[in-house]
Amino acid sequence: MNNEIRSVPKISIPMISFRILIAGLILGMIGQVSCAGALTLSEAVSRALSKNPALLESSLSGEIMHARKVQAMGAWLPAMSVSESAISTTNPLNAFGLLLNEGVVQAGQLSNVNELNNPSVTQAFGFAAVVSETVFQGGKRYFTYQATTKGEQQAGLELRRAREKLISDVTKAYFNVVIAEKKVRVIDRERAAVQSSLSRATESFGEGGIDKTMFDEAKLKSQSVALSYFRAKKAVEISKMKLARLMGVSSGDLEGSLARERFSLPPGGIQWARSVVERYSSSNSQLVSGQALLHRPDYQASVMGVKSESSLLSAAHSGFWPALSAQGIFNEYAQGINTWGKQDYTVMGTLSWSILNGLSDKEESERSHARLRQALYSRQDLKSKIAYEVAKARSDAKVLESTLEFDQQKVNIRSEEEQVEKDRVSQGIDPPLMLLEADVRLADARLVYLSDKVALMDSGVDLLLATGDLDERGMVPGAMEVSGK
Secondary structure (H helix, E strand, O other), X not given: OOHHHXXXXXXXXXXXXXXXXXXXXXXXXXXXOOOOOEOOHHHHHHHHHHHOHHHHHHHHHHHHHHHHHHHHHHOOOOEEEEEEEEEEEOOHHHHHHHHHHHOOOOHHHHHOHHHHHOOOOEEEEEEEEEEEEEEEOOOHHHHHHHHHHHHHHHHHHHHHHHHHHHHHHHHHXXXXXXXXXXXXXXXXXXXXXXXXXXXXXXHHHHOOOOOHHHHHHHHHHHHHHHHHHHHHHHHHHHHHHHHHHHOOOOHHHOOOOOOOOEOOOOOOHHHHHHHXXXXXXXXXXXXXXXXXXXXXXXXHHHHHHHHHHHHHHHHHHHHHOOEEEEEEEEEEEEEEOOEEEEEEEEEEEEXXXXXXXXXXXXXXXXXXXXXXXXXXXHHHHHHHHHHHHHHHHHHHHHHHHHHHHHHHHHHHHHHHHHHHHHHHHHOOOOOHHHHHHHHHHHHHHHHHHHHHHHHHHHHHHHHHHHHOOHHHHOOOOOOHHHXXX
C-alpha cells in the first residue's frame, strides 16, 4: 500500500507549541518538487490569484469606491471657471452697457433718445473668471465622504474574502483532480484483476465448472468495472476543466489546458488536516463562532456596509436644510483685442432653502432608510450563517476523522479477504467468481478510503474558511507563500 493511503495516528498538540508545529507542517507541505510537467498546488493558487476573472472583477470594485471617495473629497473644493467672449450687438441695453463700461459714452448721446434706442453695431471682447464655493449644505458633503470612505473599506474587505474563497476553491479543485486521477488508477487495477477473474470464469464455464448464470454474473461485473473506468476518466477531464477555469484559463482553452500536467497531494496533508481539526475542536462552538466574527472579512464588510448606509441616510436628510453658497465674479471688456478697458468685480452670497421639492427629498430619505434596514438584516443573517458554517465544518471534520479509522480497517479486511480468495480459487475450492467479487470489494474499499482522506483535507480548508483564518494565517498546504502573509 502506498504512502498516500497509509494511516496517520491522531496527534495531541499543546496550545503553546501549536503554531510552531503548524509552521513546520506547512513548510513541509509546500516543499513539493516542481518537476517538468508538474503543477503544484502553490502554482495553481498563484495563477488563480493573478488571473481569475471573478477576483479581478472584485478588485475593480475597490478602485471604483476609491474614485467615489476622491469625488466626494472634491466637493469640498471651490469651483472655478474662466471664459472669453466676442460680443457684437445692437441691443440697446447691451450696447449701452458695453459703452458705459468702457467709458466711451458721450454726454450728447444721453439726450438723444433715438440714438440710445437704435445704437449702431457695438463690438467688444470679454473675459470672465468665476469662483464659487458651497459654504453649508446641511452636512451632505461630510456624510457623503464618510459613506464613500466606509464603502472603500467594505470593498477591500470583500476583496479579501473573495481571495479566501478562491484559495479554498482552487485548493479543493486541485485535490479533486488528484483524487480523480487516483481513482482511475485504482479502478484500472480493479479492471485488470476482474479481467483475469473473467478469463478464469470463462475457462471454468467451458469446462462445466460453473453454470451460465454465474458466468453471466461475471461478465456483468466486468462490464460494470469497465463502465466505472470510463466514468472515472471523464471525471478527470471535468475536474481539470474546473481547476483551469478557476485559474483564469480562457473558455476556449479549458479542455486540455491541464492535460499534460501532473498533480500530487501535499506531503503530510492528512496530518495537517488532523491538526486543524484538533485546533478548532479544543474550544466550544460559540467561542469559535465569536472569533470567526472578528476574523471573517465578509462580516467586517457587512459592518462597514451598515455604517456606510447610515452615513448615506444622514446625507439624504441634508436636503431638508438650507444651503449657503458664495460666488466671486471678475469681468473685463475691450473694444479691441489689444485695448482692454474697465474691469469689474462682483461678490455674492446666497442663502437658499428648498421649502418644497416635490417628493424628491422625502423619497430619498425613505430609500436610504430601506437600504439601511437591508444592511442590518444582511449583517444579522450573515452572523447566523457564520455560526452554522463553523458548527457544520467542525462536525463534518470530526465525523471524517473517525470515518478514516473505519476505512483503514475495512481496506485491511478486504485485502485479507482477497488473499484468502486467491488461495481458495487457486486450490479449486471456490469458483473464480468469488475472487472477482473480492477484487471488486477491495477496490471499492480503497476508493472510499481515498475519497474520505481527501474529504478530510477539504474539511480542513472549510474550517479555515469558516473561521476566517484561511488567508490571514496562510495555513492551506502549498498556498502559504501566495497568501500575502
